[in-house]
Amino acid sequence: MKKKSNNLKIKFLSLTVIIVATSVLYLQLARLGYAVPLPDLLDVLCLNGCEDETSGNISHPRLPSNQILNGNKQIIEILNAQKIDKNKISILIEKSEYRLTVYHDKKPVKSYPVVFGNNPVDDKLKEGDKRTPEGKFKIKDLYPHAAWSKFLWLDYPNKYSWRKHFKAKFGGKISWNDSVGSEIGIHGTPSDDLIDNKSNWTLGCISLKNKDVDELYQVVQQGTEVEIIQ
Template sequence: MAPVARTGANAPALLPSAQRADRIVIDKSERRMELLREGRVIGRYRIDLGDAPQGHKRRRGDERTPEGEYRISDRNPNSAFHLSLRVSYPNERDRRWAREHGVDPGGDIMIHGGSARWWREDWTDGCAAVSDGEIEEIWRRVPTGTPIRIQP
């Protein structure tokens, strides 16, 4: 089944501030993403990662999911994967490492929909994928600027 793009007019609205996440934590080894508000878990999701999930993303095309501190930098209601939230990879540390090693760090790391139980695990190019229903819930709870910690 191919991903379905949505029009921005059909994207779910953000929930009131008191119901929004103020932090996201992704645990790659557990394939888990948690939305937190004031230190309390308000959402927990199983995620699929990149084809090479172990280790920190270093360069374009390595299919790894980055590790470190980032922010949600943009929201795409017209994503090929239902809806997507852009992760601010590469950060300054990632860009510095890439410059020192003469590589392109890549980009376009997202939290997006498109996962289905019948898909194989870890199919993305470095993104964190959830089901379409879950990304709608996450979309409503996560505003642009939300900090995200991605840990090994």
């Protein structure tokens, strides 16, 4: 009887060690971008029912091509600093237009010239492809940055990003050894000339002039919607 009890204890301890080791390994893989974070797993696998990825379904009205709206006006003045409702602020980024536009209640307020990753055309599928991701994101954090004035950190990869990533793996477009990537955001630049010359210098982030990102920083918050399209 005692031997049986000892065997049960050994099996229980072994199972516990396996569960803990597996959990630690999974968390580490998730941190490195090789595994879906547990809170998003059901959505990525569509076990909660898949939503459309909204590709082609743009939620912001687009400005005419090549237009930079209110480029010579301060956004605080346009919106009236005393009455800005940050909950109604959203952003549309158009890669083909090299343009970021701020919207208030889905109405365009002001545009800024921007540049992107070294490959400004294709959608991001993995870490290191130097592409700027497309889709709908949210600002998950924002803070001053020593090199780029301000950093508006996007929630890439979200569940749609993960689905694209795995679809590309199953389709043979990328390797199963590739990670999804992370730390995509909107930030300033080491030189305004990079923006003026449309030099796509980043690894996938969206870059604008430091004075412009400083201005943008005043009207956004955690949770601000950012839509990125081609």
